[in-house]
Amino acid sequence: PHAPAHSWEALAAPCHINFCGAIATLTAALPAMVARGRGHLVGISSLSSYGALPASAPYCAPKAGLSMALECLRLDVAPRGVAVTTVYAGFIDTAMVAHRREAMPQLLSPEAAARRILDALPERPPRIDFPQPLAWAARAAARLPRALRDPVVRSLAGEHDRSRRG
Template identity: 35%
Template sequence: MTRLEGRVALVTGAAGGIGAAIAVAMAAEGARVVVADVKNGGATVATIEATGGQALAVACDVADPAQVEAAVAAAVDAYGGLDVLVNDAGISGGSGLAHEVEVEDWLRTVAVNLTGPFLCVRAAMPHLLASGRGRVVNIASTYGVVGAPQAAAYCATKGGVVNLTRQLAVDYGPLGVRVNAILPGYIDTDMGGYRAGLGPEGAAAANARRNAAAGLQPLGRQAGAEEVASVAVFLASDESSFMTGAIVPVDGGCTTTFRHP
């Protein structure tokens, strides 16, 4: 038996990056996976099905309550229930000093990064309670526990996800649903397609800057998305049975020491 055999997982932001890695890893552990994203999740589904797994792609903007409700309903209709919710969908929120941030950009970042996980929990929780083994895994960020240059919206929303995780653990632990969060650090993904718009040379330079910053951490490198995914699988499985409200860094040690620009 694999660790998530017979379970149904809904993973938001799963068309690429960390979310896709989590969806693939959970399917490999026996879960039937719903890939929810504003982008086409067909490639993630194809990867899962190529190794004999079961997956379904649904279009979902997590800031839209109706689309969230529809994604949860699609999971329940297709697979008969819901056991695991992974809130991965997020946006960078742009950069700039707080007084330079456009109000529309701030509101959109809050809507996706913080209201989105709330809406997903709100829609999924009745089914997670009914399953008897409900799990929520929130993908926050190291920027949710430290300040970072010119990232007011991102830091604020990821900090909100951290404390939302703790609050949900208080309410739902006695009811049998465990809620934990992961703090990814420097992960080798192109969040929001930023590097994709820079051209080959610009993308290489941007990634070189990230590698240089990651090199100052105790482990001295960026992580692969699959290294975050393995922790998500652990938190969704029975192996983490006495963990709830935990905020788990997967950051190469970057939050243990000073980080340089």
């Protein structure tokens, strides 16, 4: 049996992997970068960190936390010559999404996603988000009042909810 979606058991492992593991990995190199006065940290977050999605707390919550931690870290280390880039990725065709039955708009291959990241990194941007149409929609939806956003998100997730019941 699976743990309920909002139980500690359901949230703990994704939090440890998608937040704690990412931060531990990224900050391991930080002291050497700060000492040299240069470097570039790149953290992989998700477009889902821009806003809540039904039945997605175990994934969205740690990714949102990671995004905020990277933004804070960027402000802290930029004066010391270290850049921090947060990658807000859309759906990438990996084993993690292979079981999903709902639509995954603008699904990218891992190679295409890696190419988008690598092409943008020379500029050392604070943010890389892709694919663009989905990224624009996610950022716009995050700015909507909840009274407008929630019904749209629930409606878009409706097919997902029906597929879980059916």
